[in-house]
Structure formats: C-alpha cells, structure tokens
Amino acid sequence: MTKTIRLKDVAEAAGVSHGTASNVFNRPELVRDEVRERVREAARALGYAGPSPAGRLLRSGKVNAIGFAADQPLDYLFRDPWARRILTEVAEVCDARGAGLALVSVTEEHPTGWNIESALVDGFLLSGSGRKFLVEMTQRRGLPFVSLSLDTRDTDVPAVCIDDFGGAQAAARHLLELGHRRFAVLGFALGDGPGRVTPREVQATRSMNVLERARGYWAALAEAGIPEAEVPVHAIGRNGGNVGEALALLFADRATAPTAILAMADRLALAAMAWLEGQGLRVPQDVSVVGFDGVPEAASSTPPLTTMEQPYRRIAERSVAAILDDAMPEGREVLPLDLVLRASTGPAPS
Amino acid sequence: MTKTIRLKDVAEAAGVSHGTASNVFNRPELVRDEVRERVREAARALGYAGPSPAGRLLRSGKVNAIGFAADQPLDYLFRDPWARRILTEVAEVCDARGAGLALVSVTEEHPTGWNIESALVDGFLLSGSGRKFLVEMTQRRGLPFVSLSLDTRDTDVPAVCIDDFGGAQAAARHLLELGHRRFAVLGFALGDGPGRVTPREVQATRSMNVLERARGYWAALAEAGIPEAEVPVHAIGRNGGNVGEALALLFADRATAPTAILAMADRLALAAMAWLEGQGLRVPQDVSVVGFDGVPEAASSTPPLTTMEQPYRRIAERSVAAILDDAMPEGREVLPLDLVLRASTGPAPS
DNA sequence: CCCACCGTTTGAACCGATTCAAAAAAAGTC
DNA sequence: GACTTTTTTTGAATCGGTTCAAACGGTGGG
Incomplete structure (x- = not known):
C-alpha cells in the first residue's frame, strides 16, 4: 500500500510551509x-483529498x-x-x-466495542434512559449529553422531555368540553396482568411518564368535579398484555361503561379502537378515544386518532442544539404537547 | 472550564512514564x-475516563x-x-x-458539512448510487467503499448487489410450475405514464435493476416457449403513477387477461393485489402475484405475498466485512435471492 | 564473578493536522 | 531612500495518544 499523502507532503511539493x-x-x-493555486495544484498532482x-x-x-x-x-x-x-x-x-x-448502542451484556466510551462525537442524545445505567456510563465519558425520554425522579440529569402532566390534562379537557362525564384511563406498565389498577398502584409505578399522565388526567377531571375514584384506570400489565382483556372488564356493563377513553399511548388507543369495532361499538359516536404520543399510524387509522402529539421536531432541535451549541438545559427542560384533533373524538352520546 | 486530564497527567501523578x-x-x-494499580488509582483520583x-x-x-x-x-x-x-x-x-x-448524507445541493469528506469512519456503504455523483465523491476521499444497490453498467465499482436476473427467472419459473401461461410484468421507472411499454423501451432504461429483472422474466418464459412479445410489460411511469391505471388496461379484456403477475417490486405487487381485490378478482384463485424485494409488509398483507426476498442480512454482513476486514469485493459481487412462498400464488385457473 | 536472558519501564518519534506570534515581504508615505 | 503599515509566510508549539527500540534491574547458569 502506498504511503498516505499528508499535508506536509503537499506543502513540500509546492515549496511552502506546512x-x-x-x-x-x-x-x-x-x-x-x-501561492494558493500552486498549493492546490500540488495537492491535485499528489492526489491529496484535503x-x-x-x-x-x-x-x-x-x-x-452527535451520538x-x-x-x-x-x-x-x-x-x-x-x-x-x-x-x-x-x-x-x-x-x-x-x-x-x-448510532451507539450500550447494553449491559455487551459493553465492549464502539460505544459511549469510544464514539467519536461531541456529545450524546440518550434514548431509553429509564435505568440509570446509560446515564452513568455517559457521565463517565465526560461529554455533554441530553436525556430524551427520561423516566426518573432525578431532576439533575440534563434532559429534554415532554409535559406529560399538561398533555394528559389537555386530553381530558378536550373530552370534557365534548360533554363526556364517564371516563376510563388506559395505561401500561401497571399491575401484573390486564385489568383495573388502583390509584395507589399508579402512584407506586416507577415510570414517571405513566404517573404524570395519570395525574394530568385526574387533575383535569377533578376540576370538572369528577373524583379520582370514579375514573377507572385499566392497564395491560407490566409485561405487556392484551388491551381487549382490559377493556372487556370495562365494558362488561354497558350502562356504566365509559363514553370516553384516555389512552396513555397511541398504541393502546389504536388497539382499543380495534377492540371496540369488534364489539360493534362505534368510535366516536358511542365511545371517544384520545391517544398520546402522536405516532404516524395514528393519522391513518380508521377513524384517525385524536391524540396528544409529542413535539418531535422541537425535541430534536433543542437537544441537538444543546450538544452542538453548548446550550445545555439546566436540569430538565419540559416541552408542551399539541392536541391533534382527528376523528376519534366526538360529542358524548346523549 | 477545567482543563481536560490527559494521559500524561495521569502518568505524572502516578510517577510513571507516558x-x-x-x-x-x-x-x-x-x-x-x-504499577498498574497505582496508575489506575491515579486515573480514578483525577477523574480520567481512559x-x-x-x-x-x-x-x-x-x-x-462504518459510514x-x-x-x-x-x-x-x-x-x-x-x-x-x-x-x-x-x-x-x-x-x-x-x-x-x-449516517452520512450527500446531496448535490447541500454538499457541505459532515459528509463523505469529513466523516470519521473507516469506509463507506453507499446506498442509492444510481448517479455516479456519490461514487465519485467517495472515491475522492480515498477510503474503501462498497456500493449497495448499484445501478449502473460500470462493473469496476466495488459493489455488493443482488442477482436481479436470477431472481426474476426464479419468480417466473415458480409461476410456470404452477401451470400459468398468460403473464404480465409490472415495472417501474419505464415510460412516461402508466401503461404498456415495449421491449425496446425496457432495453433502453437506465435502470439496470429494471432491465435485468425484465430479462430474467423473459428468459424463464422463453424457456417455456412463451416469447417476449406475448408478455406485456406495464409500468407506472418514470415519475410514479397509479398501478390501477396500468392494470386496468391489462384486465380490460378478461378473456385474454393474465393469470399471473410478475411485479418488479413488492410495492407494485401489493398495490396490484389491492386493485385486484377492488375488481372482485381473487388472489390467488383468479390471479397469482409474485413480488420482488421482500419488504416486511409483504409478510402481513392479505393474502401474504409470495416474493423474491433480497438477502438483506448477507448483504449487510458482506459489505461491512469488506470495509472492516479489508475484504473488498473484486468489482461487483452478486448475491442470490430467496423465493419466499406465501399465499399470493397458486395453480393457474383451469 | 561474568554473562545471557527475561520481564519492565522509559523516552523519543510519530500520527496529521491547526494556530499564532513573529519574521519577512510588499506596499504606502513623506 | 528611510520609515510605517499592511499583507503573507514561516516555524514552532500543541492536540492526546501509540509504539518500539533501547535501557534497566534482577535472576539463574556456568
């Protein structure tokens, strides 16, 4: 293999200094x-690529x-x-x-190779830093980092996240304005299997996202005079599970069944709509559903899903700027969500 | 900001040489x-991360x-x-x-910034190098590279690609074995609008993928005594277009309509199946469809699509090895495709 | 007691550039 | 022509490591 051409070689060839x-x-x-031309010429002649x-x-x-x-x-x-x-x-x-x-991957089983320690970047965006592992690893490297999707009570970690509480509140208010009074919340990562969970269980969850969303729903409903106790929270269970099972319990008695479902994730909302359709319940005439996240599929479902959309673009802009412009957020920075009105919500049935 | 700790500082602190x-x-x-422990200790004390x-x-x-x-x-x-x-x-x-x-992006409009010239990588995988632009740019950098999805007659460029000809041949043979005799080919990037194109037009395409696939279909059918002229090639046109329009012409006369469709891309095949269903034609009872590419959606369509699946994993392995193990392919390296049998193909209707 | 040898450690060269104070050259001024 | 200014160019320092030939200290054999 031929020796690589260095800037020095070019300089010598052109008869100028390094x-x-x-x-x-x-x-x-x-x-x-x-002189400039002479150097350029020499570079070309030597095949120097810059x-x-x-x-x-x-x-x-x-x-x-950025990594x-x-x-x-x-x-x-x-x-x-x-x-x-x-x-x-x-x-x-x-x-x-x-x-x-x-792109960098760090798993506890496979901590070697190109990772946080060796990546050639100016800083990191951390995704899925539910466990402290990633954060600690990154702190050790000493480069700036921003945690996306931070899910911890620790407010010292620089993070760009969404206003789960406010978003949930907005979702609930939207349904209240449509006249709904009988609600149900659909959650995840709660309880052991599909089914209803108590407010106490919700409070005990380790997922801040879930907790904040629940609190947002409760807060908005409380303002309208609907106490926590009257809002059943059903979940698919910590290890996944079937949304249908959770809903079946909810809709067992049609008379007391909710007219509005507050889903903590679009995935849950979409599954719920599919289940409702299977039961002959119309969305939004019989039941309104509002999701959370604003995944692309929500726009093309039938009916299209009303949801709280995360400000993906702004999250990206803010966090990239944090690294590249050295504009680190002071602790946690919270971004608002947008209520995207689509066809899955409508007036409460009379 | 505090001075960064260098290896030298650690060495000094531990009283050993650099x-x-x-x-x-x-x-x-x-x-x-x-000594090792002493150095490690010093590193720890100074907060040196390696x-x-x-x-x-x-x-x-x-x-x-790799980039x-x-x-x-x-x-x-x-x-x-x-x-x-x-x-x-x-x-x-x-x-x-x-x-x-x-990840590296190089567009002709936006050739600045982090790109082929400045990326810190050992080599490149090139995607979408239809135009020479990307290849030339990369050659200038002087790092090894492998072109994926190479679409040119130039055989000097190191590339890992798929056997379009052989794949198409296998697809056609599969349908022949099922007894089909009346075929149609569905192509793209051919002609100006939706509709039939002549073999001459196909030969003239700049897309090697399209040409080779067409030649593969023709070759297999010719073996079975079906000449090129009896195999209509319909396409959606160079600038996109509606598959339905192209098919409508094909199925205008049901008596002479094909019983088997050879689609040059799963996307086309899926669109075709949707159109056929709309027309009340059953797949595969009335018409068999075989795709090309093996996109994930092909597995979950109704009916699931029989297709020639690209060996994605092997392409990835081969090309990454080329860069990292310095095992560059000599010119173009061709990988075979797999016929994945699913439910969109069946015996020819009698 | 000398010497060869082995396991450690050192020190200097090198990787390929950027940067900046200072020197050199060119251009103005009077 | 001598003296300033301004424009260019130089040369050395620096970035943070790796590598390797040579030096070093200790051991065992003869």
Whole structure:
C-alpha cells in the first residue's frame, strides 16, 4: 500500500510551509492567489483529498457530530416506532446543520466495542434512559449529553422531555368540553396482568411518564368535579398484555361503561379502537378515544386518532442544539404537547 | 472550564512514564501488577475516563466505524423501506462486531458539512448510487467503499448487489410450475405514464435493476416457449403513477387477461393485489402475484405475498466485512435471492 | 564473578493536522 | 531612500495518544 499523502507532503511539493498549506484549505483568503493555486495544484498532482478529519479533530477537539445512544441493540433504533420517529427528526436537524449522526448502542451484556466510551462525537442524545445505567456510563465519558425520554425522579440529569402532566390534562379537557362525564384511563406498565389498577398502584409505578399522565388526567377531571375514584384506570400489565382483556372488564356493563377513553399511548388507543369495532361499538359516536404520543399510524387509522402529539421536531432541535451549541438545559427542560384533533373524538352520546 | 486530564497527567501523578501509562490501558499484561494499580488509582483520583478516542485514532488510523451514505437527506434512511431494512441489518452486524455506525448524507445541493469528506469512519456503504455523483465523491476521499444497490453498467465499482436476473427467472419459473401461461410484468421507472411499454423501451432504461429483472422474466418464459412479445410489460411511469391505471388496461379484456403477475417490486405487487381485490378478482384463485424485494409488509398483507426476498442480512454482513476486514469485493459481487412462498400464488385457473 | 536472558519501564518519534506570534515581504508615505 | 503599515509566510508549539527500540534491574547458569 502506498504511503498516505499528508499535508506536509503537499506543502513540500509546492515549496511552502506546512502552515501556509493548512491555510490554503481552511482560510484561503489569507493566502496570496498565486501561492494558493500552486498549493492546490500540488495537492491535485499528489492526489491529496484535503486535510484528514482525524488530524483536524485532534487539534480542534470538535467532531461536529452527535451520538444517539440507546440501551438497546442498534437495530432497535430502526424498529421501535418512537425511536425511529425521534431519530428521523434528529437526522433532519443534523442534516440541516451539516452535523454528523452516529448510532451507539450500550447494553449491559455487551459493553465492549464502539460505544459511549469510544464514539467519536461531541456529545450524546440518550434514548431509553429509564435505568440509570446509560446515564452513568455517559457521565463517565465526560461529554455533554441530553436525556430524551427520561423516566426518573432525578431532576439533575440534563434532559429534554415532554409535559406529560399538561398533555394528559389537555386530553381530558378536550373530552370534557365534548360533554363526556364517564371516563376510563388506559395505561401500561401497571399491575401484573390486564385489568383495573388502583390509584395507589399508579402512584407506586416507577415510570414517571405513566404517573404524570395519570395525574394530568385526574387533575383535569377533578376540576370538572369528577373524583379520582370514579375514573377507572385499566392497564395491560407490566409485561405487556392484551388491551381487549382490559377493556372487556370495562365494558362488561354497558350502562356504566365509559363514553370516553384516555389512552396513555397511541398504541393502546389504536388497539382499543380495534377492540371496540369488534364489539360493534362505534368510535366516536358511542365511545371517544384520545391517544398520546402522536405516532404516524395514528393519522391513518380508521377513524384517525385524536391524540396528544409529542413535539418531535422541537425535541430534536433543542437537544441537538444543546450538544452542538453548548446550550445545555439546566436540569430538565419540559416541552408542551399539541392536541391533534382527528376523528376519534366526538360529542358524548346523549 | 477545567482543563481536560490527559494521559500524561495521569502518568505524572502516578510517577510513571507516558508510555507505561498507555500500556496500562491498552496492554495491561505488560505492566507489573503494582504499577498498574497505582496508575489506575491515579486515573480514578483525577477523574480520567481512559484514553481519548481522538488521540488513539490519529495514531492507529482505525476508527472502527462504518459510514452509511446516501445521496438523499438523512431522514430518507428512516423513511424509505428498503434503506431502513438494509440499515437495520447493517446496524445489527455492526453491533455484533462492536463497530460504530455513522449516517452520512450527500446531496448535490447541500454538499457541505459532515459528509463523505469529513466523516470519521473507516469506509463507506453507499446506498442509492444510481448517479455516479456519490461514487465519485467517495472515491475522492480515498477510503474503501462498497456500493449497495448499484445501478449502473460500470462493473469496476466495488459493489455488493443482488442477482436481479436470477431472481426474476426464479419468480417466473415458480409461476410456470404452477401451470400459468398468460403473464404480465409490472415495472417501474419505464415510460412516461402508466401503461404498456415495449421491449425496446425496457432495453433502453437506465435502470439496470429494471432491465435485468425484465430479462430474467423473459428468459424463464422463453424457456417455456412463451416469447417476449406475448408478455406485456406495464409500468407506472418514470415519475410514479397509479398501478390501477396500468392494470386496468391489462384486465380490460378478461378473456385474454393474465393469470399471473410478475411485479418488479413488492410495492407494485401489493398495490396490484389491492386493485385486484377492488375488481372482485381473487388472489390467488383468479390471479397469482409474485413480488420482488421482500419488504416486511409483504409478510402481513392479505393474502401474504409470495416474493423474491433480497438477502438483506448477507448483504449487510458482506459489505461491512469488506470495509472492516479489508475484504473488498473484486468489482461487483452478486448475491442470490430467496423465493419466499406465501399465499399470493397458486395453480393457474383451469 | 561474568554473562545471557527475561520481564519492565522509559523516552523519543510519530500520527496529521491547526494556530499564532513573529519574521519577512510588499506596499504606502513623506 | 528611510520609515510605517499592511499583507503573507514561516516555524514552532500543541492536540492526546501509540509504539518500539533501547535501557534497566534482577535472576539463574556456568
């Protein structure tokens, strides 16, 4: 293999100093026209492709790239709808800024290889930092990082997250305005199996997202005079489970069944609509459903789902800026959600 | 901001030489236990997180990461089904090897920023190198690269691609074995609008994929005594278009209508099945359909689509190995496709 | 007691660039 | 022509490591 051409070689060939050659590529306006051309010519003749990123990096310390890290295998980033959605936005934002994007996976079983410790990036976006593992790993590296989807009570970790409480509140208010009075909440990561869970169980969940959303729903309903106790929370269970089973209990007695379902995730809402359709219940004439997250599928379901959409773009912009512009959020930064009105909600049946 | 801790600082603190400190992290077996512990202790005390990747990179020249480049905006990699599918496999392969994955976008309009020239990677995987642009850009950088989805007659470019001809042949043979005699081919990137195109037009296409697939179909059918002229090729037109329109012409006369459709892409096949269902034609009882590509949706359509599946995993493995193990393919390397039998093909109607 | 050998450690060279104070050259001024 | 200014160019320091030949200290054999 032929020796690589270095800037020095080009400089020698052109009969100028190392420093001048560097200027030709980085601040051409400093170099006299004639010299600049001579250096360029030499570079061409030698097949020099421009300063190597590695050398530049070492000196400047800036990579101009961000790392997107997840505590999951890499392919997860392409399979999981939320990760994919946010990553798409992050990609667009990086693109617009001319920054690079590297994907990083860190699993506890497989902590070696290219990971948080060795990735050539200026900082990290952390996805799925439910467990402290990822955060601790990243802190050790000493690069700036922002946690997306932070799910902890710890408010010291720099994070860009969504206003679960406010979003849930808005969802409930929307249904209240439509005249609904009999609600049910559909949650996840609660209880052991499908079925109703008590407010106490909700309070005890380790998932801040779930807790805040529940509290948001309760708060809005309480304002309208509907106490927590009258709002059944049904969940699919911590280890997944069937939405149908959870709903079957809810709709066992049609007379007291809810007219409005507050789903803590679009996935749940979509499953609920499918189940309702199977039961001959019409959405939104008989039951209104509002989701949470704003996944792409929500726009194309039948009927299209009314949902609280996460501000994906703004999350991406804010967190990328945090790393690249050194504009780290002070602790947790909360972004509002948008209520997207579609066809799955309507006036309460009379 | 506090000064960063360098390996040198640790070495000094531990009272050893720079070189020994380096060995502690990279070849600990060379260092005496007592000294090793002393250095580790000093590192801990100073908050040193281990050798910085930047320095290491400069010396060793290896990044241990591959760049996935497309001549499209970055988000394309998450939106386009083919790109996403192959990227998922590439991600898994990289993960398994402990290698990094960086995403790179190079568009002619937006050639600045982090791109082929500046990405810190060991080599590139090129997606969508239909136009020479991407290839030329990459060649200039001087790093190894492999073109995926190469679509050119130029056989010098290192590439890992699929056996379009053989795949098409296998698809046609499958239908022949089921007794079909009246075929139609459904293509894309042919002609100006939806409708039939002549063999001459097919020969003239710039897309090697399309041409090779067509030739594969023709070759298999010719073996069974069905000449090119009896196989109508319908296409949706170069600028997209409606599959229904193309099919409507084909099925105008039910007596001479094909009993088997060879679609050059699953997308076309799925659209065709939807149209056929709309027309009251049953798949596969009335018409058999076989796709090409093996996109995930093909497995869950109704009926599930029989298709020639691309060997995504092998493409990923082969191309990643090419870069990281310096096992570049000699010119173009062709991988076979798998016929995946599902429910969209059946015996020819009698 | 000398020497060869082995396991450790050192020190300097090198990787490929950027940066900046200072020197050199060119251009103005009087 | 001598003196300022301004524009270019130079050369050395620096970034944070890795690597390797050589030096070193200790051991065992003869």
